[in-house]
Amino acid sequence: MLRPMTPIVPPLNVSGRALMVVIAIMSFLCAITLGAVTMVQEKAEAWQGDVSREITIQIKPTGNIDIEATLVEVRNLALSFQGTLTAQIVDRSSTARLLEPWLGEGFDMDELPVPRLVIVTIDETAPPDFTSMREALAESVPQASLDDHRAWADRLISMARITVFVGVGILALMFATTMLTVIFATRGAMAGNRHIVEVLHFVGAETSFIAAEFQKRFLMIGLKGAAVGGGVATLAFLLLSAWQSNSLATAVNDQVTALFGRFALSSAGYFGIIGIVVLIAGMTAFTTRLTVVRTIREIDRQRADPSLAEIG
Structure with a gap:
């Protein structure tokens, strides 16, 4: 009777769950940032369109x-x-x-x-x-004065563009942090299973095969974590939109809407969140593969030069 083959990378353990939680948190923050940047950009475009269509005459x-x-x-x-x-x-x-x-x-x-x-x-x-x-x-x-809103709108558009630029920078930092987290988590998994990897590699297992096993495992971890984070962010935007819809015709809602616009995301925002989930999952798998390949190369160098193993 054939015994089931033990996977190279063990099922989800404590470190894997911790990595999934970290990826979920980073995905949530990325999705919230992307949604906020999208709403600011859309609101700025709406303001610019309103300004180009209307002027105000004030009578004291x-x-x-x-x-x-x-x-x-x-x-x-x-x-x-x-x-x-x-x-x-x-x-x-x-x-x-x-x-x-x-x-x-x-x-x-x-x-x-x-x-x-x-x-x-x-x-x-x-x-x-x-x-x-x-x-x-x-x-x-x-007693009348005309205001074409041009100066005010220019400052507002400039502020919105700066906000979008800062948001994109924050997204880049979050992606970099997520990538570093995946690298360290992968190295930890490699350290825990290094003897298995070494045996498989020494008996002839291809580097691509070993890397693929780790890649599949961490792809699922990244996909689940990113999906949870993106889903919670989407739920947060839906709840904010529902609150805003249920509090129409109130002073608080009028001022919040005037300052920040509607909290409802457009289709571009939701597609952006889906893109973040896919990107983080793919980045997790890609980073894992590169880390595994690099680790196996280190094993080969240590095998070729035993003094490196003693130093390690």
Whole structure:
């Protein structure tokens, strides 16, 4: 009766479980970082698109002006310029809602000099002459000021790009840390099974065969750990998205959405997490193979020069 062949690399032991946990943690951090970078990049693109489509005209309620009539006058003046598509007055209730996070609910707008806004949508390909519009507003409505958001948007886009750059750097460091962890874990497995590897190698087992055995074992460890880490990160994004959806029309949610956007990942973000799982699993297997091959070469050098074995 044939006895089952004992695997070169033993089944999952304490060190293998520890490696799987480490890979799961690193995969989780990589996936969270990638998701955050993706959302920042998408939010920056959305901000840039909004800025290129809209400008804001602010009217300060100074003096004894009729603010409602002035808003209508400003809207009509903006629509008179070529390149202006629409102009919408932000009504009192919407203005009060914008101020609720700072002033609370139920405050009287008439007691405060709250500026009123006109949101103007422009043609991105042929925008109006902003200089002429400012001059016309200064002549007709001195209390009005035009803001095309360009300076603010440029700083915001620059900050988003720096954030993306830092996120990519953190991802690179995490991948490097994961690779070093796999190298040390593989060397530990090799040290525990070195006598088996030496016997197999000396009786004629090819280096590729031995490396493949270790590679298969560590590929499964890397795949399981990365899948757990990526799955937990995906669950975290889904829970954040669900919380945000269930807390709509609240002051906290409005401010969080305004600052960070929606926590829901796009399809690119989820594909990125899948890519991280595959990449870390493949990197684990590839790094394992290189480490095993290098270790066997060291065995060959020690066999050729016994003094190296004594030093080791």
